[in-house]
Amino acid sequence: MSTSCFDREDETFIVLVNHEDQYSIWPHWKAVPKGWNAVDGVKGDKKTVLAYVEEAWTDMRPRSLREWMAQQEKNPTNTQAAAG
Secondary structure (H helix, E strand, O other), X not given: OOOOOOOOOOOOXXXXXXXXXXXXXXXXXXXXXXXXXXXXXXXXXXXXXXXXXXXXXXXXXXHHHHHHHHHHHHOOOOHHHHHO
């Protein structure tokens, strides 16, 4: 029975972030997937990188949703009138 590299206690991880400000941990030896970038200076055991993600990723909503919601607050539309 094989163990996933994500489950190994002796694995070294990096932290990735995508264009939507979503975070992931990734084994340091695997190629970074398209659409993701490694966070500079963050590398270590699983506990260390998960602590970084917990501190950095404070809003689970994707960036595009946060931006859309902020725009709606600035320029509210009368959606009830349009629906009625």
